[in-house]
Amino acid sequence: MTEPKIVLWDLETIPNLSEVMKIMPSLSDYPGLTLKASINSIICFGYKIYGTKDTNCINIWDLKNKNINDDYELCKIIQDTLKDADAIVTHNGKRFDLKFLQTRLIFHGLPTLPKIQHIDTCTESKKNLLMFNNRLNTLAKFMTSEEKMENGGWELWVKVLQGDKRSMKIMSEYCKQDVVVLEKVFKKLMPFINNLPNHNRYSPIEKNLCPNCGSSRVHRNGFRNTKTNTFLRYRCIDCGTSSHAKTDKHMLNTA
Numbered sequence: 001m002t003e004p005k006i007v008l009w010d011l012e013t014i015p016n017l018s019e020v021m022k023i024m025p026s027l028s029d030y031p032g033l034t035l036k037a038s039i040n041s042i043i044c045f046g047y048k049i050y051g052t053k054d055t056n057c058i059n060i061w062d063l064k065n066k067n068i069n070d071d072y073e074l075c076k077i078i079q080d081t082l083k084d085a086d087a088i089v090t091h092n093g094k095r096f097d098l099k100f101l102q103t104r105l106i107f108h109g110l111p112t113l114p115k116i117q118h119i120d121t122c123t124e125s126k127k128n129l130l131m132f133n134n135r136l137n138t139l140a141k142f143m144t145s146e147e148k149m150e151n152g153g154w155e156l157w158v159k160v161l162q163g164d165k166r167s168m169k170i171m172s173e174y175c176k177q178d179v180v181v182l183e184k185v186f187k188k189l190m191p192f193i194n195n196l197p198n199h200n201r202y203s204p205i206e207k208n209l210c211p212n213c214g215s216s217r218v219h220r221n222g223f224r225n226t227k228t229n230t231f232l233r234y235r236c237i238d239c240g241t242s243s244h245a246k247t248d249k250h251m252l253n254t255a
């Protein structure tokens with residue numbers, strides 16, 4: 001193990017109409033309003049393992065059980081992909097995606113995810129920047145050349161519910177593109193993030209890698225003085241993260 005496993009991911013969900021009808025029949029007219037995981041299911045899981053090339057999307061309709069409202073198999077795959085991650089990255093996943101997933105795992109009697117370092121680009125943006133709003137697309141347009149894909153809004157969700165093949169394809173592409181955009185925004189926010197696993201702990205020999213991105217291109221950048229100590233300060237050429245160490249024999253860590 002020379003690198004931490006960091007997984008960027010995103011979910012698309014859809015109302016399970018038979019569950020929705022049990023609670024409130026009229027809700028079925030408004031799929032966009034039925035976000036609770038107890039009456040919805042997961043239909044797409046977009047993810048990328050940081051540092052690898054491919055962005056993947058696993059769709060419920062590509063699995064053995066073609067029932068769009070039975071997400072057992074998909075939940076199992078998601079659980080399996082995320083369970084051994086050293087960190088996960090989502091946008092607004094602290095409020096939505098992770099809770100949604102944990103609820104679905106409980107529903108299916110599957111093991112829930114353990115405590116994993118969770119980087120939420122929405123939270124990081126709120127904490128460190130002064131943006132007009134912190135939606136993923138706003139951040140993407142502002143700091144990258146990438147944008148979220150245009151989708152048909154609720155109509156697309158309704159068409160997917162009705163089994164329209166073209167809409168399913170669009171939904172899957174939409175989910176994938178969200179992960180592509182998420183990664184770009186994540187990279188831009190990286191210098192602010194201080195709960196990523198430290199790359200130096202995964203590399204047996206090196207001690208002077210950038211703790212956040214693992215690059216060896218770190219330059220000395222003066223000193224960092226606290227009340228009781230003076231640290232050597234470094235800056236990563238590749239991601240811009242500042243880090244420090246007590247001496248050059250010590251492991252670099254984010255401040």
Ligand SMILES: [Zn+2]
Nearest residue numbers: 210213236239
């Ligand atoms: Zn770096």
